[in-house]
Amino acid sequence: MNIMPRSVRQRIRSIMFRLPLMITCAEFEDFIISYLDGSLSPGQRRVFELHLAVCRECRNYLAAYRSAMSVTRDVLDAQTADTLADVPEDLVSAVLAARSQQKRK
Amino acid sequence: MKLPESSDPAPVTEQKPHAMIRQDKAVTEQFVRANLGWMLAVAKRIVKDSASAEDVVQDAFSNVFKNLETFRGDAALKTWMHRIVVNQALMALRRQRRRNEQPIDELLPEFDRDGCRIDEPSMLSDIARTPEAMLLSADRRQQVLASIERLPDSYRVVLMLRDIEELTTSEVAEMTGLSEANVKVRLHRARAALKKLLSPLFEGAGL
CATH class of the missing domain: 1.10.1740.10 (RNA polymerase sigma factor, region 2, helix turn helix motif)
Structure with missing residues (x-):
């Protein structure tokens, strides 16, 4: 639980993020995509992970960001499974009919 | 995929x-x-x-x-x-004619003057720890699909091609005519916007 009011926490963070090897949340945000695709240099990665270690807001944010990605993937996989289970017969016929037309030309 | x-x-x-x-x-x-x-x-x-x-x-x-x-x-x-x-x-x-799209800016994360994140904690962050909870109800699935469709096309497509079709950044750049840097920016914004759109769906619900 937090005993400090949000405004105080915010203030502390903004001072902390000016220390050496520290980045702000806004800068952290710009690194996310490269962090996730593994393209940060070892030095950048350390800076990124240091911010992650000290900033709960960004930890929560990144976790939610990754969850959104996996929920999206799961839902679209389920949609694919539905499509595969119920291939429209008239589309199969249409494709085959078009093929024999094409050949005759 | x-x-x-x-x-x-x-x-x-x-x-x-x-x-x-x-x-x-x-x-x-x-x-x-x-x-x-x-x-x-x-x-x-x-x-x-x-x-x-x-x-x-x-x-x-x-x-x-x-x-x-x-x-x-x-x-x-x-x-x-x-x-x-x-x-x-x-x-x-x-x-296709583009429908009225919600500008992506409204869905991007916000920071204060000092670059500190202003973000409401989301239940969505807990899902990562409970992968078995991924079995989503049909209702929830529809809501997720609707959220994806709310993304502007130019962002949604990049998200689909990179995250779902699993094409590389350079392949997506080639197919869409965007620069690779732009593909990365769009992918990140699309994911961030989707995070914002999905968060309320998972609020309070134990899924």
Whole structure:
């Protein structure tokens, strides 16, 4: 639980993020995509992970960001499974009919 | 997305497309049946509505048949077909009239003057720790799909191509005409916007 009011926490963070090897949340945000695709240099990665270690807001944010990605993937996989289970017969016929037309030309 | 393996034991891929070029009816039908489903799924993800997706698949097959003779076999047949259907779908999307789209800026994360994140904690962050909770109800699935559709097309497409079709940044850049840097920016914004759209769905719910 937090005993400090949000405004105080915010203030502390903004001072902390000016220390050496520290980045702000806004800068952290710009690194996310490269962090996730593994393209940060070892030095950048350390800076990124240091911010992650000290900033709960960004930890929560990144976790939610990754969850959104996996929920999206799961839902679209389920949609694919539905499509595969119920291939429209008239589309199969249409494709085959078009093929024999094409050949005759 | 992992391209599904063909269900038949001697995949058409192996026989090379010669039998189809000769117009062997049975082989052609088998080929169409083995591939139509996944191609339709790809098309639906890009153009969204089923009717246009079916048109895309028809055009893609016609393209595949037309070019079978020149297919060199140095790429896997399925990879080649995947590119064809994606390209066809992108063309169809460009032809569609754009609806009123919500500007993506409203969905991006916010920071204060000092660069500190202003973000409400979200239940969504707990999902990562409970993968078995991923079994989503049909209702929830519909809501997630609707959220994806709310993304502006130019962002949604990049998200689909990178995260779902699993194309590389440079492939997506080539297919969309965007720079690689722009593909990355759009991918990140699309994911961030989707995070914001999905968060309220998971609020309070133990899923």
